[in-house]
Amino acid sequence: MGDFTIFWRLLNILGRIARRRSRPLRLLVDVRETPTSRGFHALAVLNLIAAHLTDVTLFLLTTGDGDEMSAIEVFRADHGVTATILTEPGLDRLRFDLVFAVTEPAGAPASEPQFARRARRSLIGAVFQQIPPRRGAIVVDGHDTAAMARSLVRLIDPLLIDPSFTTRPASCAS
Amino acid sequence: MRILIVGMHNSPHLHRWIETIDDGRATILIFPATASQAPTPAHYRYVGFGDIHPELAPGVWVMDPLQISGAEELASYADWDFVRFTHSFVQPAWLASPFRLRSVLLRFRPALLHSLETQLAGYLCVDALQDVEGRPPWIASSWGSDLELFRRFEKHHPMLRRFCTGIDRFLADCARDMVTARRFGYAGPPVEPMPATGGGDIEQLAKLATTPPSARRSIIVKGYHNWAGRGLLALSALTLIRDRLEGLSVGVLTPAPQVRAWAEQMRSTFGLDVEALPYLPTPEDAMARMANARVVIGVSISDGIPTTVLEAMTVGAFPVQTSTSCLNEWIVDGETGILVSPHDTAEMAEAIRRALTDDELVDRAAERNLEMVRLRWSREINRQRAWDLYRSVALTRD
Numbered sequence: 411m412g413d414f415t416i417f418w419r420l421l422n423i424l425g426r427i428a429r430r431r432s433r434p435l436r437l438l439v440d441v442r443e444t445p446t447s448r449g450f451h452a453l454a455v456l457n458l459i460a461a462h463l464t465d466v467t468l469f470l471l472t473t474g475d476g477d478e479m480s481a482i483e484v485f486r487a488d489h490g491v492t493a494t495i496l497t498e499p500g501l502d503r504l505r506f507d508l509v510f511a512v513t514e515p516a517g518a519p520a521s522e523p524q525f526a527r528r529a530r531r532s533l534i535g536a537v538f539q540q541i542p543p544r545r546g547a548i549v550v551d552g553h554d555t556a557a558m559a560r561s562l563v564r565l566i567d568p569l570l571i572d573p574s575f576t577t578r579p580a581s582c583a584s
Numbered sequence: 585m586r587i588l589i590v591g592m593h594n595s596p597h598l599h600r601w602i603e604t605i606d607d608g609r610a611t612i613l614i615f616p617a618t619a620s621q622a623p624t625p626a627h628y629r630y631v632g633f634g635d636i637h638p639e640l641a642p643g644v645w646v647m648d649p650l651q652i653s654g655a656e657e658l659a660s661y662a663d664w665d666f667v668r669f670t671h672s673f674v675q676p677a678w679l680a681s682p683f684r685l686r687s688v689l690l691r692f693r694p695a696l697l698h699s700l701e702t703q704l705a706g707y708l709c710v711d712a713l714q715d716v717e718g719r720p721p722w723i724a725s726s727w728g729s730d731l732e733l734f735r736r737f738e739k740h741h742p743m744l745r746r747f748c749t750g751i752d753r754f755l756a757d758c759a760r761d762m763v764t765a766r767r768f769g770y771a772g773p774p775v776e777p778m779p780a781t782g783g784g785d786i787e788q789l790a791k792l793a794t795t796p797p798s799a800r801r802s803i804i805v806k807g808y809h810n811w812a813g814r815g816l817l818a819l820s821a822l823t824l825i826r827d828r829l830e831g832l833s834v835g836v837l838t839p840a841p842q843v844r845a846w847a848e849q850m851r852s853t854f855g856l857d858v859e860a861l862p863y864l865p866t867p868e869d870a871m872a873r874m875a876n877a878r879v880v881i882g883v884s885i886s887d888g889i890p891t892t893v894l895e896a897m898t899v900g901a902f903p904v905q906t907s908t909s910c911l912n913e914w915i916v917d918g919e920t921g922i923l924v925s926p927h928d929t930a931e932m933a934e935a936i937r938r939a940l941t942d943d944e945l946v947d948r949a950a951e952r953n954l955e956m957v958r959l960r961w962s963r964e965i966n967r968q969r970a971w972d973l974y975r976s977v978a979l980t981r982d
Contacts, residue, residue, distance in 0.1 A: 445842065445845075448816065450809075450814055450816065450817065451816070451817065451820065453927075454814075454817060454926070454927035454928070454929070455927070457927040458925075458927050458928060476811070477810055477811045480733075480737075480811050481811075481885065483736060483737055484733065484736050484885055484886070487736035487737075488736070537820070538849055538853050551824075552820075553820035553821075553823045553824055553929060554820070554824055554929055554930055555817070555820070555927060555928055555929045555930070556928050556929065556930035556931070557930065575928075576927070577925070578907045578923065578924065578925040578928075578931075579907055579908050579925065579926070579927075
């Protein structure tokens with residue numbers, strides 16, 4: 411009887427792993443460009459890793475501001491990536507696998523954005539101040555978009571050995 | 585010749601274009617695309633709608649910006665949101681009405697119409713010229729991001745098609761834009777691109793450069809952070825090489841409020857000599873400041889050929905610019921400037937580091953860049969080219 415229970419438990423765990431792998435990763439990115447959130451930095455990172463977003467369900471958190479919406483529109487047009495646009499009230503009932511934000515912490519002690527806890531894992535780029543790390547959260551230099559891109563790609567696909575980044579945009583519309 | 589210019593009458597780019605074409609003999613009437621009350625050069629004369637007629641004396645005239653529309657005339661613009669995208673700084677109530685522009689066309693009877701910039705001035709002309717019989721030839725200048733950015737916004741595609749199929753000559757500031765204009769239906773002959781500002785007095789400006797770039801100790805950063813500008817990413821790049829900035833000053837040109845705040849933060853957190861540059865009242869003072877810079881950095885997700893870069897090239901400041909501009913049509917990447925991704929601050933940092941440490945690179949680039957602007961940004965040469973273009977299309981009228 412005991413062997414049978416262990417067998418079913420193992421089967422259950424393997425089933426859950428298989429289901430998780432078959433479901434696209436749900437990634438929330440904070441693209442709000444505000445005094446405490448540097449969404450244009452975050453969007454720069456997404457531009458760099460656009461090739462790795464094909465199997466990701468992407469959610470973009472915005473304030474709805476025209477400049478943010480333009481930047482999203484350009485990102486979509488350049489890379490053909492689809493994304494669900496959210497504003498903060500819309501986050502209430504949603505869960506994500508991974509959250510990414512570039513934050514300019516206000517006040518002391520500096521802390522990660524509250525919504526980062528809506529996912530098991532988060533990547534936080536911090537500018538000017540350090541944020542104390544916690545389990546499941548990685549904090550990196552928010553000034554370095556290339557470093558953030560490398561970290562984010564590894565969180566999206568831990569098995570990836572040599573991630574490729576989007577090269578410099580062409581200035582000629584040829 | 586009577587020329588009707590449609591554009592932002594308060595824009596320094598428009599003022600420089602007028603300076604390029606004003607020969608004292610033509611009558612140039614500016615129809616403001618927005619109702620801004622910002623000052624214009626002292627020699628511009630203002631004229632009310634009711635006083636416009638074909639016999640206006642030669643010189644530069646501006647139609648009273650408060651008379652460019654009646655509020656009820658703007659209904660045609662209310663059903664789409666080109667204002668929200670990128671022109672959030674323009675209140676819909678400030679826009680000119682196509683009906684008023686059409687009336688001015690009938691009163692002034694210009695030999696040609698020239699729109700400067702696309703989304704405000706060009707789109708206005710599209711609507712104004714609809715169903716107008718005997719309309720004058722239309723030359724359209726595109727500025728900076730007009731086509732390059734807006735081609736990515738699907739909502740703009742119908743208007744861009746109407747614009748590109750309606751114009752008689754397309755005068756872009758980048759060669760790449762001609763390709764886009766063709767895609768949207770431009771069928772006119774090719775026209776060699778020309779910077780939006782027309783031209784500058786190169787020899788006069790070049791005299792301001794009294795120190796070789798390798799001996800200069802300052803960096804200028806373009807401080808726009810908005811619908812296209814990414815000034816904060818430029819500052820992030822500098823932060824990444826902060827240990828290389830000792831003894832150097834960083835000045836931020838026309839900083840957005842958040843860029844100004846970061847400049848202060850970089851001073852207090854890292855002890856860097858970074859400051860928001862004060863506004864200087866004369867272009868000469870601004871150019872003298874530019875002539876002290878070793879490197880000029882511009883970061884944006886979309887641009888044309890930035891005037892700041894042309895000025896930098898004239899006085900020997902080495903351009904580090906994002907590849908989303910058309911600077912590639914003016915420099916040799918890695919030799920007379922460096923192009924970088926607008927998304928990669930590490931790449932920007934490496935380019936800046938190279939420009940700060942390679943004396944031979946910046947000194948040699950200064951000579952070659954001055955030659956380039958002499959050829960392509962000279963007011964004298966471009967005045968001739970502009971008038972050749974005007975004469976080739978102008979109607980012969982009384």
